[in-house]
Amino acid sequence: MFSLYTDFWKNIFNFNKKDSDAELGVSLIFNVIILAVLYFVGLLLAPPVMENTLVVVITFLALIMAIRTLFELVRVFKK
Template identity: 40%
Template sequence: MFTTYLQFWKKIFKYQGKSDFKELLVSLIVNTVILFILFLIGLIVPVTLENLIVDVIYITMIIMILPTVSLIIRLIRN
């Protein structure tokens, strides 16, 4: 599972090639867990740091979009 997720990030700009549904499923599950942990941290931190945590969540979501799009394109071409 960990190697599948690492391959997800290593192929961030690779739109050629093939991917399988397992790779998509693993990457979506791990991304969801990471975002859930960030949301939980947002509940624990003091109110003064709340804007910082929200910014980190948004930046993380934007960064996660790039390899997800390339993975979906590879999956469609499969």
């Protein structure tokens, strides 16, 4: 499963490759897990001084993941 997720990021601009539904599902699950862990760390472990910085980092990461997921959706529906 982790190899599917690393392939997800390695082929970010490769629109010639066709992805399966399983690859899309694995990438979505890993993205949700990573964001949930970051939110949990920010909620419980981050000091109040770093809250704004952590929110910006999480939002930036979520935006990158969303754009990457859209690219993968294009490759999945390209079949």
